[in-house]
Structure formats: structure tokens, C-alpha cells
Amino acid sequence: MEYEVTVNHPEGLHARPASDFVEAALKFESRIEVRLDDKTANAKSILSLLKLGIEQGQRVVLRAEGPDAEAALSELRRILENRA
Amino acid sequence: MSTLTGIGAAPGVAVGPAILIRELPKPERKTVPPSAMAAEKERLAAALRRVRTELTDLQSRISPELQGVIRAQLLIMDDPELIDAIESGLSDGKNAEWAVEEAADGFVRAISALNNEYLRERANDVRDFARRLLAALMHLPLPAIRPPTAGIVIAKDLTPSDTAGMDVTKVLGFATELGGPTSHSAIMARAAGLPAIVGVSGLTEAVNDGDIVVLNAETGEVIVNPSAAERAAYEAKAEQNRIWFGKRQQDARLPAESVDGRRVELAANIGGPHDVSAALQWGAEGVGLFRTEFLYMRQSGLPDEEEQFVAYKTVAEQFKPHPVVIRTLDIGGDKELPYLPMPAEQNPFLGYRAIRLCLDRQDLFKTQLRAILRASAFGNVKIMFPMVSTLDELRRAKRALRESADELGMAELPETGIMVEVPATALLADAFAAEVDFFSIGSNDLIQYTMAADRGNQAVRHLYRHLEPAVLRLIARVIEAAHRAGIPVGMCGEMAGDPQSIPLLFGFGLEKFSMSAAALPQARELIRSLSYEDCRKLADRALACREYAEVAELVSNGCASG
Numbered sequence: 171m172e173y174e175v176t177v178n179h180p181e182g183l184h185a186r187p188a189s190d191f192v193e194a195a196l197k198f199e200s201r202i203e204v205r206l207d208d209k210t211a212n213a214k215s216i217l218s219l220l221k222l223g224i225e226q227g228q229r230v231v232l233r234a235e236g237p238d239a240e241a242a243l244s245e246l247r248r249i250l251e252n253r254a
Numbered sequence: 255m256s257t258l259t260g261i262g263a264a265p266g267v268a269v270g271p272a273i274l275i276r277e278l279p280k281p282e283r284k285t286v287p288p289s290a291m292a293a294e295k296e297r298l299a300a301a302l303r304r305v306r307t308e309l310t311d312l313q314s315r316i317s318p319e320l321q322g323v324i325r326a327q328l329l330i331m332d333d334p335e336l337i338d339a340i341e342s343g344l345s346d347g348k349n350a351e352w353a354v355e356e357a358a359d360g361f362v363r364a365i366s367a368l369n370n371e372y373l374r375e376r377a378n379d380v381r382d383f384a385r386r387l388l389a390a391l392m393h394l395p396l397p398a399i400r401p402p403t404a405g406i407v408i409a410k411d412l413t414p415s416d417t418a419g420m421d422v423t424k425v426l427g428f429a430t431e432l433g434g435p436t437s438h439s440a441i442m443a444r445a446a447g448l449p450a451i452v453g454v455s456g457l458t459e460a461v462n463d464g465d466i467v468v469l470n471a472e473t474g475e476v477i478v479n480p481s482a483a484e485r486a487a488y489e490a491k492a493e494q495n496r497i498w499f500g501k502r503q504q505d506a507r508l509p510a511e512s513v514d515g516r517r518v519e520l521a522a523n524i525g526g527p528h529d530v531s532a533a534l535q536w537g538a539e540g541v542g543l544f545r546t547e548f549l550y551m552r553q554s555g556l557p558d559e560e561e562q563f564v565a566y567k568t569v570a571e572q573f574k575p576h577p578v579v580i581r582t583l584d585i586g587g588d589k590e591l592p593y594l595p596m597p598a599e600q601n602p603f604l605g606y607r608a609i610r611l612c613l614d615r616q617d618l619f620k621t622q623l624r625a626i627l628r629a630s631a632f633g634n635v636k637i638m639f640p641m642v643s644t645l646d647e648l649r650r651a652k653r654a655l656r657e658s659a660d661e662l663g664m665a666e667l668p669e670t671g672i673m674v675e676v677p678a679t680a681l682l683a684d685a686f687a688a689e690v691d692f693f694s695i696g697s698n699d700l701i702q703y704t705m706a707a708d709r710g711n712q713a714v715r716h717l718y719r720h721l722e723p724a725v726l727r728l729i730a731r732v733i734e735a736a737h738r739a740g741i742p743v744g745m746c747g748e749m750a751g752d753p754q755s756i757p758l759l760f761g762f763g764l765e766k767f768s769m770s771a772a773a774l775p776q777a778r779e780l781i782r783s784l785s786y787e788d789c790r791k792l793a794d795r796a797l798a799c800r801e802y803a804e805v806a807e808l809v810s811n812g813c814a815s816g
Binding site for chain 1: 322325326329330332333334335336361364365368369370373376380549552555557558560561564
């Protein structure tokens with residue numbers, strides 16, 4: 171399952187938002203990936219995520235495979251979009 | 255006695271014995287034969303267990319604001335990619351220290367190469383973790399900054415977990431060889447009111463445990479083993495600062511009211527959400543200038559409506575019910591934005607920028623206007639247009655605002671005003687006052703345009719002065735026009751926070767003073783000591799002056815209430 175998401179955190183996906191994201195990803199069984207342009211990171215790896223260097227306003231593709239893929243994508247997307 | 259210099263990262267003065275934080279010795283890199291590999295893996299596992307205990311212990315005793323640091327460390331510890339990288343090093347026959355160093359280095363290098371400063375800072379989290387794990391492997395105690403007696407911490411660098419775990423009651427300040435003003439330790443120092451100096455070359459060689467050290471963050475000096483007289487002088491200053499810092503925190507809630515009862519509004523200028531907490535801490539009664547350029551200053555392209563909306567809304571909510579004045583985009587050819595090509599200009603400051611650019615790019619302008627309008631439902635939001643120089647520009651901007659509101663189905667508009675910074679607008683202030691809800695005087699640019707002098711140009715800097723008679727007359731004229739039209743007038747340039755100018759501005763009848771958060775306490779204290787009546791008289795006399803020197807003398811004789 172895939173979703174395209176626009177990241178909505180003023181300082182990019184660093185520190186607290188990244189921690190929130192990874193902690194949420196860790197709750198799910200599914201294998202989850204984040205893709206920015208042609209680079210992919212394991213959503214459960216905070217370092218790989220930081221390496222991607224996701225900035226405010228960038229579009230990423232969230233992809234999950236496994237029994238709870240849908241729930242995972244839904245929650246992770248919410249965190250990235252930082253909706254009011 | 256010796257003096258070293260660095261950059262003051264957190265203000266203040268401190269004197270005390272040095273508490274030296276030693277670096278770990280360089281770990282040994284060895285090849286491990288296959289027969290010893292299992293034992294090596296167990297050694298690594300034991301070290302990881304020690305690290306987990308340390309981190310969870312730290313987590314249990316530090317304050318809520320610092321929890322994020324340890325949380326990040328724990329996530330790094332469990333990071334599957336890091337674990338893979340270390341295990342891969344082990345399988346290659348490297349000893350645990352070697353494998354850990356290499357794995358960490360890889361991530362540190364990659365993260366340090368990122369474009370974004372906030373993201374680059376995170377490389378320190380990786381170094382922090384690696385250092386902790388290496389200390390565990392080498393069976394060395396990790397320096398925990400919990401000294402028996404108060405002193406000044408001296409280190410090559412302070413990692414986020416160093417500062418998170420620091421016993422702040424025993425730390426008078428710190429100095430490091432590395433690090434910058436945005437590092438975690440600098441942020442923490444500022445919040446705790448401790449002086450900090452970073453980037454001090456040669457620091458760890460020059461200082462020994464127990465040396466007496468003076469930190470003077472204003473000058474960036476670290477003085478080692480000062481003379482008795484110097485030491486006494488600095489100690490007195492440090493004590494004064496401590497009292498003052500405490501008192502200012504208390505006084506931050508007091509109203510900016512003169513001794514004869516005239517109240518003005520003290521607000522903060524902010525450059526983004528990162529400035530909000532300092533503004534709140536120092537008692538800002540709202541935001542007089544919310545600079546929106548930070549949203550546009552990046553590589554990835556124009557900020558869309560959603561991300562702008564979230565940024566504006568967050569700030570509006572944090573200051574509610576106080577007003578937040580959002581200024582529309584004030585950018586031009588001097589900033590190179592890869593996604594917004596602008597014509598090469600001889601003189602970008604007199605060029606195609608700010609409202610001129612926005613009126614030409616209605617797509618860009620209305621995106622911002624819509625985001626601001628949507629955010630206005632969540633707080634007390636006002637809109638302000640920069641660099642307006644004709645009534646026509648103002649009317650076109652207001653039309654774009656009205657159209658954006660219509661697109662959103664909004665009937666009512668937030669209060670709308672202009673920055674008064676172009677001399678043409680100041681001279682025609684009466685006409686503008688009839689068509690806006692408020693003025694905000696942008697003294698920085700107003701002075702530059704009026705004196706035709708670039709404050710950044712050493713050769714003509716001397717012409718840029720707040721107390722120039724021409725500048726004062728122009729400002730007084732603007733304030734008067736606002737009063738006659740019955741609209742409020744504030745100032746958001748540096749002059750609003752300048753102690754020499756404040757009595758005059760107060761005397762002219764300025765109602766709102768917006769400045770950087772750090773300037774608020776002094777401005778508040780000053781206004782509370784003034785007599786409005788005296789300031790009015792002083793202001794009248796200043797308007798009769800013909801030369802800077804006359805004004806300067808007038809002001810130095812002061813008008814605090816007798």
C-alpha cells in the first residue's frame with residue numbers, strides 16, 4: 171500500500187517530529203518505507219530517516235507491507251501532515 | 255593568567271573553578287579472529303545493556319522539556335540500520351569499538367552533509383550515542399556533569415545528553431572548543447540563564463581542573479586564573495546578572511505603564527515558530543512583526559497554502575488573545591531562491607521586492623493571503639503589507655485580500671495595516687491612514703531610505719542614527735497622522751527597543767513597541783520609570799533640534815520622573 175504525503179513541519183522532519191514518527195512506526199508489524207525522490211529509508215530507523223533530510227513542504231511516498239499496513243499508513247501520514 | 259576567545263552563545267558573566275570534562279581516549283582498533291567473534295558479540299551486547307540502563311536512568315531524573323533528547327538516544331540505540339552496520343563490521347572481523355565508530359561515522363557524515371541546519375544538528379545525537387557506547391565498551395565512566403561543588407564546565411564539546419543530564423544547580427556556566435550558537439547546549443544555557451561561550455580554540459589545553467575561570471559572554475572571553483582584583487570585579491558583575499535575570503523573569507508580566515499612568519503595548523518581533531518561546535518568556539503582549547520569509551528560504555520550492563496555514567495558526571494560538579501581526583512576504587533579489595528566479599538588479603533594496611513582487615505574482619500572494627485568512631480563525635491575527643509606496647499599491651493589495659477572502663467564503667477581514675518605511679508613504683501618512691486599520695513604522699528601512707545610507711556600509715554607517723532630527727520629524731509626522739485618523743500606530747524596527755529612542759517615541763505618542771524578545775525586559779523597565787508628560791516635552795524639544803548632537807545631548811539629560 172502506498173500513499174503520497176506532503177510533510178508539514180516548519181523545521182523539517184528533525185528531533186521531536188522524527189521521534190514521534192519512528193516511535194509510531196515501531197508499533198506496527200508491517201515493513202514500512204519512506205521514499206523521497208529516489209532515496210528510501212526504513213521508517214523504523216531514525217538515522218535513515220534523518221539521512222533523507224526531509225524538509226518542510228517536501229512530498230514523500232509512504233509504503234507499507236504487512237497485516238497492519240493500512241493502520242500504519244494512516245497514522246504515519248497524520249504525523250507527517252501535522253494536520254490541525 | 256591567560257585569555258582565550260570564542261563566541262558568546264548565551265549571555266552573562268560567571269566566575270568559578272573549572273570542571274574539566276575529559277575526552278574519551280581513542281579506542282583501539284583490532285582484528286578479531288573468528289574464534290573470538292562470539293565473545294566479542296557478547297561484549298557488545300553487555301555494553302549495550304549498560305547504555306540502556308544509563309539512558310533509562312537519565313530519563314527518570316531529567317525534566318520533561320529535556321526528555322526528547324533521551325528519547326532520541328533510545329531510538330538510535332534500537333535503530334535497525336545502525337545495528338546492521340555494526341554487526342556487518344563485526345562480521346568483517348573488526349573489534350566492537352572499530353565497528354561502532356565506523357557505523358556511527360557513516361551516519362554522522364551523511365547527516366552533516368544535509369542542507370538544513372536543524373537536521374544537521376542531529377549528527378550530534380549520533381556522536382553522543384556512539385561516545386556513550388564506546389565508553390561502555392572501554393569500561394570507562396561517562397562524564398556525568400554532577401560536580402560536588404559549583405563550577406564552570408570546560409569541555410571540547412557537550413553532547414545533548416551531557417546537557418540533559420547536567421546538574422544545573424552546580425553549573426555556573428560553560429565553555430566548549432566546538433559547537434555553535436544553535437547547538438543544544440547553547441539553547442539550554444539560554445533557557446537556564448547560564449552564560450556559555452563556544453568555539454574557544456585551544457580551550458582544553460589551556461585549562462586544568464580547579465583553575466579559576468571567568469566567562470564573559472559579551473566579549474566571548476574566557477579568562478584563566480585572573481588576578482584577584484579582576485576576579486572580584488567579575489564576581490560582582492556575575493552576582494548582579496543573577497539577581498537581574500531572576501527579577502526580570504518575575505517582572506515580565508508587569509504592564510508597560512509610565513509613572514503617570516500611560517500604558518503602551520510591548521510586543522515581539524519573530525522570525526518563525528522558533529522565536530515564540532523566548533517572546534512568551536519575556537512577556538511579549540503579542541507579536542508586532544511576524545516575519546514570514548522563513549517559509550520561503552529553502553531549496554524545495556514555494557511553500558504551499560497548507561504549510562503556511564499551519565505555521566501561522568500555531569503562532570496565533572500560542573499568543574491568543576494577544577494580537578499577532580503577520581507581514582506578507584518581504585523578499586527580493588538579494589536573496590537567491592533557486593525556485594524563484596528574479597531579475598539581476600543593480601540595487602535590489604530599491605528594486606523588485608516585497609509588495610511589488612507580490613502584486614505581480616498574484617498566485618504567490620494569494621496563497622499566502624489565504625493561509626493567513628484561514629489562520630485568523632484561531633487567534634487574534636492582523637495582516638500587514640511591507641514596502642507600500644503608493645495608495646494604488648495599497649488598494650491593489652487590499653483587493654487581492656478581499657478576493658482571497660471571497661474564495662474562502664469569509665465575510666469579515668482581519669485588521670489590515672501597512673509598514674510605514676518608504677519615505678513617500680511617511681510623507682503622505684494622512685492619506686494612507688484613512689485607508690488602513692493601523693500603521694507599523696519600519697524604522698530600519700525608513701532611516702536608510704531617508705538618510706540615503708546603508709547601515710551595513712562602513713563608510714556611511716555614521717549617517718544611520720535613530721536620533722537624526724530628520725528621522726524624528728518624519729516619525730512624529732506619521733504618528734500624528736495616525737492619531738488624527740484615529741488609528742493605532744506602532745513601531746517594529748530596532749529603534750523601538752533602543753533605550754535612547756524610547757522616551758522620544760513615547761513622547762510622540764507611539765502606542766506599540768515591537769522588538770526582539772531579548773530587548774523586552776529593558777524596554778519595560780525603562781517605560782515604567784518614565785513620565786509621559788516629561789517625555790512629551792522632551793519630544794517637542796527634540797523636534798526643534800537641527801542637528802544630531804543637539805538631540806543626543808537632550809536625550810542624555812533624560813526624562814525619567816524626578
